[in-house]
Amino acid sequence: MPAWSAVAPGTDLSTHARVLSRVHDAVLAGGRPPVRPRRVVERSWSRVLGLGMDPDRPRARDPLPVEAVEARRRGSGLSPVVDELRQVLVGVADASSALVVVTDADGVVLWREGSSGTRRQADRLGFAEGATWTEAAVGTNAIGTALAEAAPVQLFSAEHFEAAQHPWYCSAAPVHSPVTGDLLGVVDVSGPALTLHPAIGALVETSVRLAESGLWRRHEQHLERLRRSAEPVLGTVRGPLLVVDDDGWVAVRSGIAAGPRVAVPRAGRPVAVAGLGLCTPERLGEGWLVRPYEPRATxxxxxxxxxxxxxxxxxxxxxxxxxxxxxxxxxxxxxxxxxxxxxxxxxxxxxxxxxxxxxxxxxxxxxxxxxxxxxxxxxxxxxxxxxxxxxxxxxxxxxxxxxx
Structure with missing residues (x-):
């Protein structure tokens, strides 16, 4: 099981939920809890309390309109791999009364799937497509806390800040672009607290690795297309050169043993390349031709x-x-x-x-x-x-x- 799991294998979930409820009430009342909250929970509660949130009075959920959600889906870096995520997660979710959620980097729910009963329960929480599930919007929750901590997070029952979320567990992990390193969004599996299985966290980790490997595979296909499209031009160019994509990943090397990536090219801006010196990128179809200045260049x-x-x-x-x-x-x-x-x-x-x-x-x-x-x-x-x-x-x- 992952190190970030909320519950150790063999734990009696009902008993643990009752203990966490007493911890939650004591800490938020300023008293002494029977056991200390996990550090990730403690940090999140501190952030949320600093925002003046009340665990018994949830803030209003104002989901985005359908058109805005569709626009975010189209622009999401995760859209090419959503179907692959579904293949891994949705069958498990249906069998375990869980909900599979994919958000963007802002914590906005873009895709949500699961059994009809679990979806209805989630609707009552405002856990719906178009809703924002950051800590600032809904308190401590796995999606928002994973965004705040930049790390996978699993929460069980009363580790959530809002009392209305205590009947739930949630397991979330950020997904990053393997090409740029940018945060693309979060994958989350949530469900009734007492149905939490030790394998859920590992399943979420697996889905994130699958998404990132799928994105890398598409990146390699893009570089191959760039190589093919550059071939007619390269036959007319002399001297050492590189062909790179918009993120600086190298598709073609000629006359230089360059690494896999150089600085991100920008029109008219010189870029320094090890072994080539100062170069000027020239737009070449969907990529860039990078050639050095002559030694006398200034x-x-x-x-x-x-x-x-x-x-x-x-x-x-x-x-x-x-x-x-x-x-x-x-x-x-x-x-x-x-x-x-x-x-x-x-x-x-x-x-x-x-x-x-x-x-x-x-x-x-x-x-x-x-x-x-x-x-x-x-x-x-x-x-x-x-x-x-x-x-x-x-x-x-x-x-x-x-x-x-």
């Missing part, structure tokens, strides 16, 4: 601080194709970029950057975060380890009329 950047900060970039001689672009920066991003440029070719580290930004040594993590935010705008113009301008990049800072 990228001239100007940071204009005369008003709201603006970065203007021009790819000079030696680039595989010309082009210029500009991007608005925040004051903080402009400050980071100026400090990085001032460090010269030897670069700087997060500690020194933190001192330059905040005036002391206590902001190393914040400095790293600021660089990450800057790189989301300027791409690999700023290199890392150490932080510096990428090879071939020059930066001029203009502070006002006539300034430099």
């Amino acid at each position: 990228v001239a950047a100007e940071l204009d601080l005369a008003a709201a900060p603006v970065l203007r970039v021009s790819a000079g001689e030696g680039s595989p194709h010309g082009g210029s672009w500009s991007a608005a920066l925040t004051r903080r991003q402009a400050q980071v970029l100026a400090l990085v440029a001032r460090a010269g070719r030897q670069g700087t580290d997060a500690a020194a950057l933190g001192r330059g930004l905040f005036g002391d040594d206590g902001h190393v993590v914040a400095a790293r975060a600021e660089v990450s935010r800057l790189r989301r705008v300027v791409g690999d113009l700023v290199a890392t380890a150490p932080y510096r301008l990428a090879d071939g990049v020059t930066l001029t800072v203009r502070t006002g009329p006539g300034g430099g």
Whole structure:
């Protein structure tokens, strides 16, 4: 059984439910419980109490309209594997009076299946398609708590915050894109508390692995299509190159032993590739052609601080194709970029950057975060380890009329 299971095998469920009810009442009344709640439950109750929620007065459930649910389904990264999840879970749910639920990353219920009797009970809780089941909406529950904890969660009976949910168990686990790492949603199996089986948690884990492997399989099929579509163009291109998809996954390597993924390409933004140096991605059908600048290539950047900060970039001689672009920066991003440029070719580290930004040594993590935010705008113009301008990049800072 998974480490996150709420009940150990062999536990008398009725007795355990009564103990948890006393724990729930004591903790929420500010008293001393007969046993301490599990830490995941304790953390969740603390968050929910901080929101001012009342366990005996559920907040109103306001499900989204059918059209909005359909739109979310179409846009969900889980839609390609929902049928596979059904094949694994729905038969078990029907046999055990359970409910199978799939939500999006916002905790909105997009798909729900199970026996008609269990669905009717869930309807009375507002546990229906279009409803939001985050902690802020309905208190401690496996879906919302799994989202808050970024981990699988199983809750039994009175571990739920709302008293109306005590007759239930729920087992939920997040699903992430194996391609981007983004949270796509949550898979949940819920049912009458006294029907909880030790295998339910393992079943949920299996369904998540199935969903993620199915998404990866589709990703590999997408890369194969990209390879085929690029073949006519690649016959006309010389020199080392890569063909990558919109997430930076490599479909074709030529003249370079690149890894499986490079930085996410963006139109007009240079990207640094190990073994190729500074490159400019060029749109190629559904993917990108990534080729290096020639050694003599330069990228001239100007940071204009005369008003709201603006970065203007021009790819000079030696680039595989010309082009210029500009991007608005925040004051903080402009400050980071100026400090990085001032460090010269030897670069700087997060500690020194933190001192330059905040005036002391206590902001190393914040400095790293600021660089990450800057790189989301300027791409690999700023290199890392150490932080510096990428090879071939020059930066001029203009502070006002006539300034430099």
